[in-house]
Structures are given as structure tokens and as C-alpha cells.
Amino acid sequence: MKDIYLLLTKSDTFISKAIYLVTQDSYTHISISFEENLQPMYSCARKYTYSPIPAGIRNESFEKGFYNKNQHIPCALYKLTVKKEIYYKAKFILESILNHSQDYKYNLMGLILCKLEVPYRRNHYYFCSEFVSEILAYSQAIELPKLPCLMKPSDYLLFEELECLYQGNIRELIKYRGLC
Incomplete structure (x- = not known):
């Protein structure tokens, strides 16, 4: 058995505050790691510390x-324990996504429609929980109650x-x- 780690956060950035204002969720961001020390840890988020744009897949x-x-x-x-073959x-x-990370963008429209429970999927576009959910769903690490593009960090x-x-x-931490 192997472990996959999920880190949920709620920052005080404009985007996080806007998400919280609409959802009232405890956490507004999620990241994934395959290492106990959480490094590397990946998500779909801002590329630069002081600017919300551009955003995409990042370590x-x-x-x-x-x-x-x-x-x-x-x-x-959180820790999710899975069989070795599921982990890999x-x-x-x-890793397949990371090999083409420059092609991936932030799915702002999908994020907005997620709150309305309207599925909106675009190739090479993700918001954080959609990114993590797609990895977990396609690997069969966990059965999602809804489509990856409708998953929120708090789910x-x-x-x-x-x-x-x-x-x-x-x-x-x-x-x-x-x-x-």
C-alpha cells in the first residue's frame, strides 16, 4: 500500500476570499503530493507569488x-491509502500532465460554473480541485460523487x-x- 497526500488551504488572496464569499467553504484550495514530506506538491494555481495571473499547473x-x-x-x-498500482x-x-504543463491554463469559467453545479470541461484547463479530482478519478484512487469539474476542495x-x-x-504544519 502507498499513500497520496492532499493539502487543503484557505488563504487571504482575492480569489480565495471571493470563493469563500460565494461558497462559505472551510477550504478554498487543494494540492496533491505523492511524498510524505509533501515535496513536490502540485496544484493548478497562481504561477507567481504576488500575482493571481497567469495561473496553471505548478509545484x-x-x-x-x-x-x-x-x-x-x-x-x-489528508492521507489516502491506495494499492501500489493505483498510486503509480x-x-x-x-507526470503526463507535468510533461506538458506549459499547455495547461486556469479554468476560471469552470470554477464559476462549479458553484452553480454546471459541468464545464475544457481540454488543458483546470481549477485546483478539478485538477486533483481528475488525477484521483482517472487512476481509480477514489470514487467521486460527481464529475471532477464539479468537485470543490471542501468536498x-x-x-x-x-x-x-x-x-x-x-x-x-x-x-x-x-x-x-
């Missing part, structure tokens, strides 16, 4: 970039298959897990 780090400068934000870390299939799907709080490892803020 999120605790040592530099957004999380390094915003360690006060709330987070929850999910990792292969991620992951409802999965019994996920084990909550930590809830607090990024700074304490780094200390607790010895991540940096």
Missing part, C-alpha cells in the same frame, strides 16, 4: 513562493477513505511534520 513549495510568505493560512492535511497510475497521470472533507493527519496553519 507548490513551503520553502519559497506563496506558502513561504503566507504561513498563517489555515490548512488540513495516479503518479503517471500527474474532500466528506470522504471516509481520507485520514486527517493535521488541521491548523501552514507554519505549524511545517513544524509538526518537519517539512523544511
Whole structure:
């Protein structure tokens, strides 16, 4: 058996605040990692620390970039234990996307329509939870209750298959897990 890690966060960026205003969800962003130390960790998010655009597939780090400068934000870390073949299939799907990461863009329209429960799928466009959900669904790591393009980060709080490892803020997560 192998573990896949999901990190849910709620930052104080404009986009996160807008998502929270509409959804009132505890968490507004999700990232995926295949390593216990959460490095590398991937999502569909801002490419630069101080600008919400451009956005796309990116490696999120605790040592530099957004999380390094915003360690006060709330987070929850979950673990999904899967069979080895499922783990490697999910990792292969991620690596296939990463090999063409420059072709992927942020699915802003999909994010808006997700709240309205209207499926909107475009090739090479993702928002964070759509990106993570597609990897997990296509690898058969977890059975989703709805399409990947309709999944929100907070939906992951409802999965019994996920084990909550930590809830607090990024700074304490780094200390607790010895991540940096």
C-alpha cells in the first residue's frame, strides 16, 4: 500500500476570499503530493507569488513562493491509502500532465460554473480541485460523487477513505511534520 497526500488551504488572496464569499467553504484550495514530506506538491494555481495571473499547473513549495510568505493560512492535511498500482497510475497521470504543463491554463469559467453545479470541461484547463479530482478519478484512487469539474476542495472533507493527519496553519504544519 502507498499513500497520496492532499493539502487543503484557505488563504487571504482575492480569489480565495471571493470563493469563500460565494461558497462559505472551510477550504478554498487543494494540492496533491505523492511524498510524505509533501515535496513536490502540485496544484493548478497562481504561477507567481504576488500575482493571481497567469495561473496553471505548478509545484507548490513551503520553502519559497506563496506558502513561504503566507504561513498563517489555515490548512488540513489528508492521507489516502491506495494499492501500489493505483498510486503509480495516479503518479503517471500527474507526470503526463507535468510533461506538458506549459499547455495547461486556469479554468476560471469552470470554477464559476462549479458553484452553480454546471459541468464545464475544457481540454488543458483546470481549477485546483478539478485538477486533483481528475488525477484521483482517472487512476481509480477514489470514487467521486460527481464529475471532477464539479468537485470543490471542501468536498474532500466528506470522504471516509481520507485520514486527517493535521488541521491548523501552514507554519505549524511545517513544524509538526518537519517539512523544511
